[in-house]
Amino acid sequence: MDLGIAGRRAIVCAASKGLGKACALALAQEGVHVTVTARSRDVLEATAEEIRKATGVTVTTAVGDIATEEGRAAALAACPEPDILVNNAGGPPPGDFREWEREHWIRAVEANMLAPIFLIKATVDGMIARKFGRIVNVTSGAVKAPISNLGLSNGARAGLTGFVAGLSRQTVRHNVTINNLLPGPFETDRLRTTMEGAAKANNRSVDDEMAARRATNPSGRFGDPAEFGAMCAFLCSAQAGFMTGQNVLLDGGAYPGTL
Numbered sequence: 001m002d003l004g005i006a007g008r009r010a011i012v013c014a015a016s017k018g019l020g021k022a023c024a025l026a027l028a029q030e031g032v033h034v035t036v037t038a039r040s041r042d043v044l045e046a047t048a049e050e051i052r053k054a055t056g057v058t059v060t061t062a063v064g065d066i067a068t069e070e071g072r073a074a075a076l077a078a079c080p081e082p083d084i085l086v087n088n089a090g091g092p093p094p095g096d097f098r099e100w101e102r103e104h105w106i107r108a109v110e111a112n113m114l115a116p117i118f119l120i121k122a123t124v125d126g127m128i129a130r131k132f133g134r135i136v137n138v139t140s141g142a143v144k145a146p147i148s149n150l151g152l153s154n155g156a157r158a159g160l161t162g163f164v165a166g167l168s169r170q171t172v173r174h175n176v177t178i179n180n181l182l183p184g185p186f187e188t189d190r191l192r193t194t195m196e197g198a199a200k201a202n203n204r205s206v207d208d209e210m211a212a213r214r215a216t217n218p219s220g221r222f223g224d225p226a227e228f229g230a231m232c233a234f235l236c237s238a239q240a241g242f243m244t245g246q247n248v249l250l251d252g253g254a255y256p257g258t259l
């Protein structure tokens, strides 16, 4: 299926590794020119080169923390008029809410709620004027079924989800859609870090912890980031213009509800 986006331009945030990288690669495979961002230059440049070699599209890099104004300015300077915006950032740390002070909450809200909102603000009117735009926010399965020790994530991402629910109904008339992609467990560095903490708490090896977690998922496995990237590319396709304001869960069936 030709997704009808070859030659378009995308900003993919937090994309030197993991789910962001998979989204950038999947878009590049469709012929989209991508700007990828991350804080560590070396890893980001290596990822950019990998995507260039694999796809032949133009890949530009913007080094910076996407949770800051400077980081977002760098991304917008590298790609001032994106047709596609994939919002992503690292997830907040786990913990007990009794230990979190105001600055912990501010950090989570800056990264996982305000950064996407400010990037949408900077790009959406151009998309509306050009009559094409696709915005995908990487959030979490925790938006649908909260994870008790990830209160910072549950809270900040719910704020973004509520905002997007309203705005996405105002932009779709102009062929600009905004949707959220909700990852369940995908095999990335972030997942491995989480598993290391859980393994310690459960007094077993990381491999044993990971095997146990895989077994509890209805699919019997973790997600492959490429599966996440493919869904992101579809949400950014020409064909997905009638889909907006949705929360698309990719979790191997872990969420137990009928709807």
Ligand SMILES: NC(=O)c1ccc[n+]([C@@H]2O[C@H](COP(=O)([O-])OP(=O)(O)OC[C@H]3O[C@@H](n4cnc5c(N)ncnc54)[C@H](OP(=O)(O)O)[C@@H]3O)[C@@H](O)[C@H]2O)c1
Binding pocket: 013, 014, 015, 016, 017, 018, 019, 020, 037, 038, 039, 040, 041, 043, 064, 065, 066, 067, 071, 088, 089, 090, 091, 092, 111, 138, 139, 140, 141, 183, 184, 185, 186, 187, 188, 189, 190, 191
């Ligand atoms: N993997 C899962 O199973 C899973 C499940 C639910 C939710 N999620 C959420 O999905 C998002 C992506 O997760 P992942 O598994 O792909 O993580 P990952 O493998 O740790 O990759 C994170 C990527 O984001 C970049 N990054 C992190 N914070 C950034 C920032 N402030 N500004 C710019 N770039 C930043 C990192 O590069 P630098 O460190 O160099 O900046 C790296 O390229 C996170 O918010 C995570 O909480 C993941």
